[in-house]
Amino acid sequence: MTKVDIYDTLLRDGTQAEDVNFTVKDKVRLAEAFCDFGIRFIEGGWPGSNPRDIEFFKAIKKSSAPIDSIAAFGSTRRAKRSCETDENLQALLEAEVPNLTIFGKTWDLHVREALKLSPEENLELIHSSVSYLKSKVDRVFYDAEHFFDGYKANREYAIKTLFAAKEAGADCLVLCDTNGGTLPDSLVEIIEDVKKHVGTYPLGIHCHNDSDCAVANSTLAVKHGITQVQGTMNGYGERCGNANLASVIPNLQLKYGFECVPAANLKKLRVLSRLVNELGNLKHNIHQPYVGRSAFAHKGGVHVSAIMKNSRTYEHIEPELVGNTQRVLVSDLSGKSNLIYKAKDFGLDIDSNDPAITGVVEKLKELENKGFQYEGAEASFELLMRKAMGRFEPFFDSLNFRVIDEMRDKSDSTVAEATVMIEVQGETEHTAATGNGPVNALDNAIRKALSRFYPNLNGMTLADYKVRILTTGTGTQALTRVLIESKDDNDTWGTVGVAHNIIEASYQALIDSIEYKLLKDRENAQNT
Incomplete structure (x- = not known):
């Protein structure tokens, strides 16, 4: 079974989505969950851009996540800086992780208009940055930003940018559909042409979803020789999002037979998808393919009659393969097997x-x-x-509680006080405590009542x-x-x-x- 490296960039790219935000603790917990699931690389953030990402790279070293799976993200050096004096490259190295991903300009429009550089100067930025970082860490992945748009505008130059990174020693050349507008037939044609130039050199894919083709593009890319797929769990990302790994992974593994994660782990997919939403305080998409609550739900009378005889009649896979369940609406017949499975997990x-x-x-x-x-x-x-x-x-037996949140003076912060009554071992504890808010006060009061026992x-x-x-x-x-x-x-x-x-x-x-x-x-x- 051919392996495909899955590279999740939720903790960096995904947080650029509207309404998506994670604390450092959230990011560490998700990185641990992604590693446990079997995702090969987890991009933790851009350490040169904000303090939160710097804190993440400090915190992740104290977690259970293997450091070999963690990647940091950044850009090529600035035009007027050497690699040794460029703050961005130095911040990447200070993250002290073995995998670094840097992006560079592939579209000549960006070279001229954004960087204000000559095409040759941009090639030197790419080559020197990759070469420098590669001398310092185990792996350097090169994200060819706007590759497909750049290829369409100036095919020869776009390919030259790949060669600049290849000759500098990049471990993988990642073709990015940054604007998300490339359609599957065009994407496949371009990948096949790139392969003619770079041969068997490792290629990756990074698709955005602005034309609603990111999952299809990522899946087809692997069918045409791509060995690393970048995306985000649940598809969160800037604008319309990134390739949704909750769909890409089962597409590749169940439909095409590629190995993305250990087979036994695939049944954890739904739980992982929902964990992302819970920690991000985001609403679950019940209609999400594979992992949504409605993905295997049946309501129409003809459908229900058929699936009761043979579930294959209206289900493209067995829902249990991705941790989901079949549901019959109105008279829900599912649940027992999942509960028995969880009971065993709990030692029951x-x-x-x-x-x-x-x-x-x-x-x-x-x-x-x-x-x-x-x-x-x-x-x-x-x-x-x-x-x-x-x-x-x-x-113990919880009898009652009361919480008071009081502002005694306009110039002062509010004061919270909680009172609880709890019965423990035949004794009644009636206790009060303060806190920096009603929930903190309540927490303090409960513990105060129980701590003697x-x-x-x-x-x-x-x-x-x-x-x-x-x-x-x-x-x-x-x-x-x-x-x-x-x-x-x-x-x-x-x-x-x-x-x-x-x-x-x-x-x-x-x-x-x-x-x-x-x-x-x-x-x-x-x-x-």
Whole structure:
């Protein structure tokens, strides 16, 4: 099986999309998830452009992501600078990662109008920059910006720019459809012509989606000899986006037989796609191919009748191959197999005929209808399963809470105070605490009430907090989902809460987070 290197640039190119933003912690967590999924290269950012990307390259070295998969992005040197004095090239090296990707001008229009250089001077920029970086790191990928438009305008010069990078030692020449306007037939013709000039030299593809052809172009490019595909998970990117790797990967692997990620990992695709949206606080596209909730949903009577006899009649692949499920709308018949799979993940041994599974399915349907989603909140889902199956022993009973957020003077910041009443081991704890906001105050009060009984909670911290409005158009009465990420010295976990009241939703997620921490600590103690 021929391997294809998948190169995800979500953490850099994807964040140029409108409404897409990730914290440094988000980017590290996504890089870890991409590596776990099997994506070969993850572009972390442009260290010469902003402080956040500089922080990412510091943080990623302390993560579980293998550094051999991390790439930094930048441009060729400036015309009036040497490689040794160019800030951009030096920032790339200071990122201290083994893979560097730099872009250069391929379209003579840009050389004349943007850089104000002669064609020969631009070729020297490309050659010297690639050569210099290649002497310092393991791999240098050259992104030929606007290659297809440049080829159409001046074929001879566009190819010369590739040779400048090739002769300097670039490990891969990446052909970029930066404006996203190239159609598949034209793209294939140009790739075939490039191959006549560069021979078997490694080529990559980087497509934007302005003509809605990025996935098709990327897939066809591999069929015609491309060995590296750049894109973004879920297709996020500037303007209309980049090639959507959530479609490109299964297209190549399931339709054409290329190896993009380990075969066993492909079933994680839907979870990975949804994790990107959850961390980016973005709405899931239910109609997204392969991974969307509606990708294998059936409603029409004729369709339902057919798929009940043979799912191939209206499904182009088995949905389980990419971690999705078949759904029959109105009478949803799916769910058991997925829940059994998750139960095993959680260490819960359960038989498919156990009536408890039916109870979990029904509870899950009820909660999903209320707006709960468990991608990025698997700790809440595990607690849900254990409680529905009668396999959870409570650590405490939450009785009530109150939160006051007060501005005492116009010149002062607001002061938040929370009071909670919790019953633990037959004793009632009534405790108050302050915080830098209502959620922080509530978190402090809950822990204060429990710390006498469970001092291990002192080693747990709230790492992230996200809010999603679920019912638009209802103003301040909107239904709200809160996603909380917590961590201790050994693990990181996510929990979720949903309510019209944001404090109530936060309280649900906080309680789940604490219960999960106590559950895992108890299990670890029993296993040692």
